[in-house]
Amino acid sequence: MLDTAPAVRRPPGRRPSGRGRPRRRPRIGPYLLIAPTVVVIAVLMFWPMIQIAIMSFQKVGNRQLRGEPAESVGTENFDTILKDPLFWAAFRHTVLFAVVAVTLTMLIGTLVGLLLNKLGKRMSSFVSGGVMVAWATPPVTAAIIFSWLFGSTGGLVNWFLDKLPDALVGGGWNDYNWFSTPLSTYTVLTVCVVWQACPFVAVSVLAGLKSVPRELYEAARVDGSGPWRTFWSLTYPMLKPIFLVVLVMSIIWDFKVFTQLFIMSGMANRDAFNLSLYGYSEAFGALNPKLGMGSAIAAVLTLILLVVTALYVRVMVRQGETR
Amino acid sequence: MSQATLKARRPARGRPAARKRARRIGLNGLGLLVFVLAVFPVFWMASTAFKPNSEIFSTTPKPLPAHPTLAHFDFVLNGGIAQVSFWTYFRNSLVLALITVVVSSLLALLAATAVARFRFRFRTTFLIMLLVVQMVPLESLVIPLFLDLKRLDMLNTLPGLAVVYIGFAVPFAIWMLRGFVAAVPKELEEAAAIDGAGPVRTFFTVMLPLVAPGLVATSIFSFITAWNEFIFAFTFLDDQDKYTLPIMLQFFFGRSSTAWGPIMAASTLLTIPVIAFFLLVQRRMVSGLTAGAVKG
Numbered sequence: 271m272l273d274t275a276p277a278v279r280r281p282p283g284r285r286p287s288g289r290g291r292p293r294r295r296p297r298i299g300p301y302l303l304i305a306p307t308v309v310v311i312a313v314l315m316f317w318p319m320i321q322i323a324i325m326s327f328q329k330v331g332n333r334q335l336r337g338e339p340a341e342s343v344g345t346e347n348f349d350t351i352l353k354d355p356l357f358w359a360a361f362r363h364t365v366l367f368a369v370v371a372v373t374l375t376m377l378i379g380t381l382v383g384l385l386l387n388k389l390g391k392r393m394s395s396f397v398s399g400g401v402m403v404a405w406a407t408p409p410v411t412a413a414i415i416f417s418w419l420f421g422s423t424g425g426l427v428n429w430f431l432d433k434l435p436d437a438l439v440g441g442g443w444n445d446y447n448w449f450s451t452p453l454s455t456y457t458v459l460t461v462c463v464v465w466q467a468c469p470f471v472a473v474s475v476l477a478g479l480k481s482v483p484r485e486l487y488e489a490a491r492v493d494g495s496g497p498w499r500t501f502w503s504l505t506y507p508m509l510k511p512i513f514l515v516v517l518v519m520s521i522i523w524d525f526k527v528f529t530q531l532f533i534m535s536g537m538a539n540r541d542a543f544n545l546s547l548y549g550y551s552e553a554f555g556a557l558n559p560k561l562g563m564g565s566a567i568a569a570v571l572t573l574i575l576l577v578v579t580a581l582y583v584r585v586m587v588r589q590g591e592t593r
Numbered sequence: 594m595s596q597a598t599l600k601a602r603r604p605a606r607g608r609p610a611a612r613k614r615a616r617r618i619g620l621n622g623l624g625l626l627v628f629v630l631a632v633f634p635v636f637w638m639a640s641t642a643f644k645p646n647s648e649i650f651s652t653t654p655k656p657l658p659a660h661p662t663l664a665h666f667d668f669v670l671n672g673g674i675a676q677v678s679f680w681t682y683f684r685n686s687l688v689l690a691l692i693t694v695v696v697s698s699l700l701a702l703l704a705a706t707a708v709a710r711f712r713f714r715f716r717t718t719f720l721i722m723l724l725v726v727q728m729v730p731l732e733s734l735v736i737p738l739f740l741d742l743k744r745l746d747m748l749n750t751l752p753g754l755a756v757v758y759i760g761f762a763v764p765f766a767i768w769m770l771r772g773f774v775a776a777v778p779k780e781l782e783e784a785a786a787i788d789g790a791g792p793v794r795t796f797f798t799v800m801l802p803l804v805a806p807g808l809v810a811t812s813i814f815s816f817i818t819a820w821n822e823f824i825f826a827f828t829f830l831d832d833q834d835k836y837t838l839p840i841m842l843q844f845f846f847g848r849s850s851t852a853w854g855p856i857m858a859a860s861t862l863l864t865i866p867v868i869a870f871f872l873l874v875q876r877r878m879v880s881g882l883t884a885g886a887v888k889g
Contacts, residue, residue, distance in 0.1 A: 294656075297711070297713065299707070299711065299721065300707040300710075300711035300713040300716070301707075301713065303703040303704055303706055303707035303711075304703070304704045304707045304708070304719055305701070306700050306703065306704075307700050307701070307704040307763055307767065308719070310700065310759060310760050310763055311722065311726055311760065311763070311764065313760075314738070314756070314757060314759075314760030314761075315726050315729055315734065316732075316758060317737075317741075318734045318737035318738050318741070319729070319734070319737075321737035321740070321741075322733060322734070322736065322737055324744075325736070325737065330740075335743070357738075382627055385620065385623055385624060385627065386624075389620055389621065389624050390621075391618070393621055393624050394624075396624075396628065397624045397625075397627055397628045397631075399872060400627070400628035400629075400631045400632045401628070401631045402629060402634050402637070402868075402871060402872055403614070403632050403868055404631045404632070404634070405871070406817075406864075406865060406867050406868045406869070406870075406871030406872070407631055407634075407635055407733065407864055407868070408820070408821040408839060408863060408867055409821060409823065410821070410823050410839040410842055410843060410863070411638070411842070411860045411863055411864045412634070414846055414856060415634045415635070415637065415638045415860065416858075417846075417850075417854070418637075418638075418641065418853055418857065419634060419637065421851075421853070423650060423851060424649055424651075424654070424853065425652040426637065426654055429654055451791065461656070465630075465631075465634065469631070520728070522728055526730040526731075526732050526733075527824075528732045528824055529823045531823060532823075532824075533813055533843060533846065536847075546730070546732045546733070549732075549733065549736075550732070550735070550824075553735075553736050554739075554828060556824055561736050561740065564736050565736050568730075568732075568733030568734075568736060569733075571732075571733055572729070572730055572733050575728065575729075575730050578728070579724075579725055579728040579729075582724065582728060583721055583724050583725060586724055591720075591724075592717050592720040592721055592724070593717075
C-alpha cells in the first residue's frame with residue numbers, strides 16, 4: 271500500500287527501478303485512507319450547513335422539537351429579521367467590531383513581530399513565550415479575566431483611571447459599569463480579543479521575517495533606505511502572502527466571535543448583540559425557541575464568511591498550498 | 594562582529610557605540626513592556642486567586658497577595674461550586690479531550706498519509722475542502738447539530754459531544770500532520786519493503802516512529818480544541834454532573850459574579866494545563882497554521 275505508489279512531488283520518470291513508468295491503474299488505497307475523514311466532515315459540517323439552508327425557510331419551534339414535521343414558511347424568516355431593528359444593530363456591531371479589532375490586531379501584531387525580530391535571541395524567545403500565554407488562554411477564562419479587570423467593584427482598570435488626573439480622563443470612574451452600554455461593552459471585548467489574537471499575528475510575522483534573506487536588508491541599508499521605506503518596499507512585499515492569510519483568519523475569527531461576548535454581556539443584554547449571539551438567542555434563548563429564525567441569521571453570517579473563505583482559498587491555492 | 598568590520602562594510606554610516614547601546618536598551622525595554630502586557634491578565638488572575646477577600650476588594654490593589662491563602666482553591670476543589678465535585682467536571686473535560694485526541698489523530702494520520710504519499714483524483718478537492726471547513730463558522734452549526742443529536746438521542750451525553758469535537762479537530766490535524774508525513778524519506782519505506790516487510794509492518798516500524806513528534810503536536814492541538822470548547826458543550830449538556838470545566842466556570846460566574854476569589858481560582862485550574870501544553874508546541878502550531886505561507 272505505502273510502498274508501491276509513486277511519491278508525491280517525484281517526477282514519474284525518476285523511479286529507482288528500471289521498470290520505467292509505473293503502470294497507471296486505479297488505486298483504492300488513498301480513497302480508503304481519506305474515507306473516514308470525508309464521512310466525518312460530510313456528516314458534521316456539510317450536512318448541517320445544508321440543514322441551515324433548509325431550516326432558514328422553515329418554522330422550527332417547540333412543536334417541531336416534539337417531533338412534528340417542520341412547516342415551510344417561504345422567506346418569512348428573512349423578511350422578519352430584515353425588518354427587525356435588532357438585526358441591523360447586531361449587524362452593525364458585528365461589522366464595526368470586526369473592522370476595529372482586525373485593524374488593531376494586525377497593527378499591534380505586526381509591530382510586535384518586527385520587535386521580536388530585532389531583539390537578541392534569548393530576549394526574543396523570552397518575550398514570545400510571554401506573548402504565547404495570551405494566545406493559549408482559553409476564551410472563557412479570557413472573558414472572565416477581562417470582566418474582572420474592568421469590573422465595577424474592585425476592578426483594576428477603574429481604580430487606575432480614577433488615579434489618573436481628572437483633566438485627562440474625566441472623573442467618576444470609581445464605580446463605572448463597563449457593561450452598561452454597547453459601546454463600552456465592545457471596548458472591553460475589543461481589548462480582550464485583540465490581546466488574544468495579536469500573538470498569532472506577531473509570531474506569524476516573525477516566522478516570515480526569519481525567511482527573508484539578510485542580504486536584502488543589507489542591500490537596502492547600503493542604498494540608504496530608512497526603516498519606513500524598508501518596511502513598505504522590502505518587508506511588506508516579501509511577507510504579503512503571510513499578511514493575507516493572517517488577515518483573512520482574523521476577519522473570520524472576529525466576525526463570528528461568540529464565547530467572549532456571551533460571557534461578558536450575556537443573552538439578556540439584547541442591545542449589545544452581534545450576529546452570532548442574536549442568532550443563538552433566537553434559537554435557544556427564550557421559552558419559545560425559534561430555530562428556523564436562528565438558522566436564517568446563521569445563514570446570513572455564513573454567507574458573509576463564505577465570501578472571505580473564497581478569498582482565503584484563492585490565496586492558498588495560488589501559494590501552492592494544495593499541491 | 595567588531596566595530597571595524599561594520600565600518601568597513603558601510604563606511605558612510607558608522608554609528609557611535611553609545612547610540613547603538615541606547616538603541617539596544619530601548620528595544621529590550623520595549624520587549625519587556627510587551628511581555629508584561631501579554632502576561633499581565635493571566636498573572637492578575639493567578640494573583641487574585643491567592644488573595645484573601647479583604648485584599649481582592651481593597652481600595653489600593655497590590656500586585657501580589659500580602660497574605661496568600663489557599664482558601665479559594667479549597668472552596669473550588671472541595672465541592673463549593675454547585676454541589677458537584679470539581680473533579681467530576683475535570684474528569685468530563687479530560688475524557689472528552691482524550692476521546693477527541695485519539696480518534697482525530699487516527700483519522701488525521703490515515704488521511705495525511707493519503708495526501709502526502711499518493712497522487713489521486715480529487716486530492717486537490719480534498720485539500721480545498723479541508724481549508725474551507727476550517728473557515729466555517731462553527732457557532733452557526735450549533736442549531737442543526739443540536740437537532741441531529743436530539744433525533745439520535747445523544748444530547749446531554751459526552752459521546753455525542755465528542756463526535757462533534759472530532760469533526761472540528763480533524764481538518765486542522767490533517768493539515769498539520771501532512772507536512773510531517775511528507776518529511777519521512779520515501780527510501781526508508783522502500784528499504785523496508787525490499788527487506789520483506791508488508792505495508793502494515795512498514796507503517797508500524799518505519800512510519801509511526803518517525804511521525805511521532807508530529808502526532809504529539811497535533812494531539813496537543815486537538816486536546817486544546819476540546820478542552821476550551823464552550824458553545825456546543827453549553828448547548829448540548831443539561832445535567833450538572835455532565836458539565837465540562839468551561840461550562841462549570843461560566844455557570845459559577847453567572848451565579849455569583851462577584852465572588853472573584855473562587856472564580857479566579859477555578860479559572861487558574863482551567864488555564865494552567867492549556868498554557869503548559871501550548872508552550873510545548875508553540876512553534877509547530879504556527880507553522881501548521883500558516884503552513885508554507887512562509888515560502889513566499
